[in-house]
Amino acid sequence: GAKALALSLMADTSILTLDLSDNWLQGEGAAAIAEMLKENGYVSAIDLSDNKLGVEGAKAFSTMLLENATIVSLQLSGNEFDDHAAEYLAAAITANSKVEILDLSYNMFGDKAGEILGMAIAENTGLKELKISWNHFHSQGAAALAKGLGANIFLKVLDVSYNGFGNSGAAALGDALKANNVLEELNVSNNRISVEGALHIAAGLKENKTLKRLNMTRNPMQSEGCCGVLKALQANSGTGIEILDLPDIPVNKELAELCDAVKILFPNLLLRRGENMKLQRKSQSKVELQTQPKVVGNSQNAVA
Secondary structure: OOHHHHHOOOOOOOOEEOOOOOOOOHHHHHHHHHHHHHHOOOEEEEEOOOOOOOOHHHHHHHHHOOOOOOEEEEEOOOOOOOOOHHHHHHHHHHOOOOOOOEEEEOOOOOOHHEEEEEEEEHHHHOOOEEEEEOOOOOOHHHHHHHHHHHOOOOEEEEEOOOOOHHHHHHHHHHHHHOOOOOOOOEEEEOOOOOOOHHHHHHHHOOOOOOEEEEEOOOOHHHHHHHHHHHHHHHHHHHEEEEEEEOOOOOHHHHHHHHHHHHHHHHOOOOOEOOOOOEOOOOOOOOOOOOOOOOEEOHHHOOOO
């Protein structure tokens, strides 16, 4: 089926967006589609999510990306890519400057993949949005991935949620935020980041001028970590932060006062806490803040 489809699309000039998600293409099907994309110069967006592409699929598409110059959006989530697959994908990420949106979430990348992909991200000159959530990056791999971010001068959106960055990964992210002056959106939710890690990210926020959205929900940061992040914003008059999502924790006196102080400094900042996305704006009094939080949705729609 995949071979027949690939053959029919080889010279097609009318199809610009192709959705082949959830078709169990596996390695053989992936190879046929990849060969087609080497010849087809019109498809600019392709979704190949949930196709069990595996290492063979990663190899096929990486080879294709070395030749294809028209694809700008590539969805490859849920394809059982592991550290071996990362080697092939890294080669393509390093060499290809046309792909602007890449989704590698819901795969099986581990720490070795973090090191390999981190180096590739550092050298990439085209990616603007990278989703790599729901993988298995932990301290060492997470730190390498974050280091790559620090060196990248093109990426605007990064989603690394639902990994295991921990405090060492958060420390590397903090360093990256000091050096990076391009990134606008960062999602680090559910990454086992505690007080120590939150303070590292806060140190980066204190110097960063370009980040607009930061999602830190579902991390055990406690009140101290949340306060550290807010104090960093207080100390950075040039911050670009417009939306900040913090974990849903009990509000103590220090945190409540900091929220008020930050809202006075930045009246347009949207400050939300946890799953209920409790809205906190300057127009609310302290009493309203503590007793009548305003619900505006759930955190799944917070920061991409």
